[in-house]
Amino acid sequence: MSLSILALALLICLWLVTEPLRAGAPSDPDAPAREGLEAERDRLYTELATLTDERRRPDLERRAALTLRALDALPPAPRPERGGDGRRGRQLALAALGLSALLVGGGAVTFVPRWQLAALPAGEAANVQAVLNLPALRARAERTRTAPDYLAWGRAAFDTSAYDQAVSAYGNTLKLNPRQPEALRRLGILLLTRGEQGGAAPSAGDAAQAALLIRTAAQLAPQEPESQLLLGFALARFGQDEEALRALERYRTLDPQGRDADELISAIRARQTDSDPGLRVYAANCASCHGPAGGGGIGPSLRESVLSRDALRQITVQGKGAMPGFPQIRGQDLEALLDLLEGWQPGRAAAAP
Incomplete structure (x- = not known):
């Protein structure tokens, strides 16, 4: 559902809900505040529906979410209960309910998840957003068949543990750009670890290919922390602890805030100390x-x-x-x-x- 259709549905829904109030509702002491918030909400929805600069979207959606919360905090507006007006109001409310359900269904893949993401930690929000974007990224990559789109699909699939999709996406990336470091190292680590869920060790061929891919990525992009992290992980899997430690220490130098290597470094040092x-x-x-x-x-x-x-x-x-x-x-x-x-x-x- 496009943003313009969602905006139109919102406006119709709002008109149906507020029409009984315009037709003779009792006095509402919160009417000025309510009208101001509704006007701000409508303005934000309209701006979102016609937005051309995507950099402004997160701020607009955050402000729209805050406006809705302020509206929800107001007491319910008084509703007319006289004869025909009451019946008409109920009929309009039922119509608004149907449109609201339609709007919620469409909003589940547009606005609402973004508002929910605002309350999540940055890392978790990025993962949720990647899950939401994955189908569209896959469809785009399969349509355009370009290396950047395959890479974007592979990154989202890898980050959300959709590893079968990641293998396909990164494999297609390398067909178009055999020297892409992210695709090389991530495809390598997937080859090295993909049998673990079934309790099987990688075949000799997969292990050799994985080592080649990961080493090549580290040579092409030695300053990228993930290159050193995955190189260290792979070397430790092959029992080359000294080389693994050097790579993992290099990873820590490149990314002082990174904690992904801590457990493995501790395990290697404990193993070395014992032997x-x-x-x-x-x-x-x-x-x-x-x-x-x-x-x-x-x-x-x-x-x-x-x-x-x-x-x-x-x-x-x-x-x-x-x-x-x-x-x-x-x-x-x-x-x-x-x-x-x-x-x-x-x-x-x-x-x-």
Whole structure:
């Protein structure tokens, strides 16, 4: 139903509802306020129905919602109860009720959801809006068959967990633009995880293709946080924990507010600590100053160090500058820690996996 038809139905409905009042209703002390609000509502509906600048729509709809709430807060207007006028009023009210039902049905896909979205948190509102937009985006993409429209459909499908549609949309995007980073990485992660709902692991072919897509996306768009996030997730799935941590830490650098990697980072570090004696010693003595993964914190980054093993040993045991010494670290624990620190050094870290 178009906006113009909805606006016309609203105006007719309003006329039918208010006609008995014009035909001799009792005095209404709230009449001036009611008339002002109704005039504002009608003006906003008309403006929405003829709107050409879509950037103004959210503000107009918000003001329309506030106007309706103010109208709802007024006491009901007195209604005539005399003979023919009463019967006529009831007939008109029934007609208005029918039009209102029609209006509600049309409004369910136009105005009303937008007003409801105004009361939701931003993230939840975006998801609801994506669900509402998904059928139209799919129809548009299938009609135009252009990469931007396929990409818009794929994004809405992915964000609303309509993953079968997302696979189709992103696949068509890549047919038209094989270097589109979002389509590459999201199609890759879908290939890697689509069997999980049925409890099945991805096939070797799907896993290899997924890894290629995700790595390619990260190379094409290394500054996009999602590229590093999905790369880290994929690397962790393949057991490449060190590379995964580097990608996930890069994601955190690019998006300091992002929390999507927290759980996975914690799981990888716990797994490493359990299996690596050097990490156990590091976590107990060094992580509070140099960061959980050696990337720096109160103290400098240990991943940029080029000190020799003997120098590392001396500073660890005796301390240097503001850093205290840790003479209690000795024997196999000290050797394991030095192995870890040497492995983090730039040349060694780059060659490790």
